Amino acid sequence: MQFTDFKLTPPLLEGLEAMGFIKPTPIQEQVIPIILGYRDLIACAQTGTGKTAAYLLPVLHHISENKIPHTSTLIIAPTRELAQQIDQAFQGFAYFTHASSIAVYGGSDGQAFDQEKQALKKGVSVVIATPGRLISHLNMGNHRFDQLDTLILDEADKMLDMGFHDDIMRIIHHVPKKRQTLLFSATMPSKMRELAKKILNEPAEVTIALSKPAEGILQGAYVVHDAQKTPLLLSLLAPEKFGPEGKKLQSVLVFASTKSEVKSLERELRRLELPVKAIHSDLTQQERESVLLGFRNRDTKILVATDILSRGIDIENIGLVVNYDVPGDAEDYVHRIGRTARAESTGVALTFINHRDQQKFARIEALIERTVPKLPVPEELKAIKPVHKPEKRNSGRNRPFKKR
Numbered sequence: 001m002q003f004t005d006f007k008l009t010p011p012l013l014e015g016l017e018a019m020g021f022i023k024p025t026p027i028q029e030q031v032i033p034i035i036l037g038y039r040d041l042i043a044c045a046q047t048g049t050g051k052t053a054a055y056l057l058p059v060l061h062h063i064s065e066n067k068i069p070h071t072s073t074l075i076i077a078p079t080r081e082l083a084q085q086i087d088q089a090f091q092g093f094a095y096f097t098h099a100s101s102i103a104v105y106g107g108s109d110g111q112a113f114d115q116e117k118q119a120l121k122k123g124v125s126v127v128i129a130t131p132g133r134l135i136s137h138l139n140m141g142n143h144r145f146d147q148l149d150t151l152i153l154d155e156a157d158k159m160l161d162m163g164f165h166d167d168i169m170r171i172i173h174h175v176p177k178k179r180q181t182l183l184f185s186a187t188m189p190s191k192m193r194e195l196a197k198k199i200l201n202e203p204a205e206v207t208i209a210l211s212k213p214a215e216g217i218l219q220g221a222y223v224v225h226d227a228q229k230t231p232l233l234l235s236l237l238a239p240e241k242f243g244p245e246g247k248k249l250q251s252v253l254v255f256a257s258t259k260s261e262v263k264s265l266e267r268e269l270r271r272l273e274l275p276v277k278a279i280h281s282d283l284t285q286q287e288r289e290s291v292l293l294g295f296r297n298r299d300t301k302i303l304v305a306t307d308i309l310s311r312g313i314d315i316e317n318i319g320l321v322v323n324y325d326v327p328g329d330a331e332d333y334v335h336r337i338g339r340t341a342r343a344e345s346t347g348v349a350l351t352f353i354n355h356r357d358q359q360k361f362a363r364i365e366a367l368i369e370r371t372v373p374k375l376p377v378p379e380e381l382k383a384i385k386p387v388h389k390p391e392k393r394n395s396g397r398n399r400p401f402k403k404r
Helices: 010-018 026-036 051-065 080-093 110-122 131-139 156-161 165-172 190-199 226-236 259-271 285-296 330-337 355-368
Strands: 041-045 073-076 101-104 126-129 150-153 180-185 204-208 217-223 252-255 276-279 302-305 320-323 347-353
Touching: 010 051, 010 080, 026 041, 026 051, 026 204, 041 051, 051 073, 051 080, 051 150, 051 180, 073 165, 080 101, 080 126, 080 285, 101 110, 101 131, 110 131, 126 131, 131 165, 156 165, 156 180, 156 190, 165 190, 180 190, 226 259, 226 320, 226 347, 259 276, 259 302, 276 285, 320 330, 330 347, 330 355, 347 355
Parallel strands: 041 180, 041 204, 073 126, 073 150, 101 126, 150 180, 217 347, 252 302, 252 320, 276 302, 320 347
Antiparallel strands: none
16 A cells, blocks of 8 residues: 555645655554544554654645635644654645644743744644643633644643643643544553543544564663663763764663763763763753754764653664663553664664562563563673662651650
8 A cells, every 4th residue: 555545635645755655554554544534533553653644644634625724733742852743744744735833832932932822823734732831822812723623632641641631621622522533642541541532522443563662673681780780881882882884883862760860871971982962851942952953963872861752752763772770661661662663674672670670670571572581791790799778777866755
């Protein structure tokens, strides 16, 4: 099957041809006809399967057919990074159409807020927004959703995990009851089912490779203690492993659980004069965009990040993903390692497991239904002794009073 089989509008097909899109992915093949038919949809697909194009293309088809401009589609995403990614994809697909878009997210300055306000009041074809920022505009009356045709919730499970349920319901009160609603998610917990019952009308359901890493990912893990983690990472990312040759590392993404760890790892890697930068919540939006741009352009070969990027980054040819910490949620493991082996490419994902995280990693292996090979720790690191933190002793000040 090819994209031409969907009978999309000529300007849209022209954009697809210019971008080199010929054959749809499985999620696109199943979802696009449903959306073109104006049915509600609940779709479950992992990261990297092409779900963004799966909903953008039929939405753009409907917009291209409508000669009267209005705000046709509202897309809600959990993070600013994902909102930007969707907007960038939209700009590419919509290049030869009359469709317009605005990305609405927090963390930007007052000038950006004013630009969002004007765009929302004037009306653009597609609004891509994070829940909190959009509600700020809704509270000020900066919206024109009275003619909205389609509401899309992307990474809906992540939004519920982040506590956006009430915000989502508030937003839904501002859009027409008669609409098409599309819900995209990587997982399908019970709370997702409950949300779907509230907002969808007799939806079609599509599930593609639920919670399974892409086949092209070579997974491995090291069982280590905390004192070995950083030396192990430094040995994996030694300066001689980067260079122009094809066998050398092109791009590396390192995930750590806290921003303090991210900052510390960036400092350690900089000491080796490696091309590394970090991204975390302390950076301004402009700084985060600059870091991501450098990583996309390969000016920065190593990016150290918190889970802020586990779902909101779409960069091809990431050769290696390192989980410096085992993620707390088994689903987040799938999203983290899904940054490599995008589409039909291959990649490597390595995880460091300390004694506290062994049960968490066992849950991950149960979820993905496979045992991840445990790799031997390099000989030179075996001599590193674990650091035992002294237990806090209770001073007499806080002891309970005993009757005599």
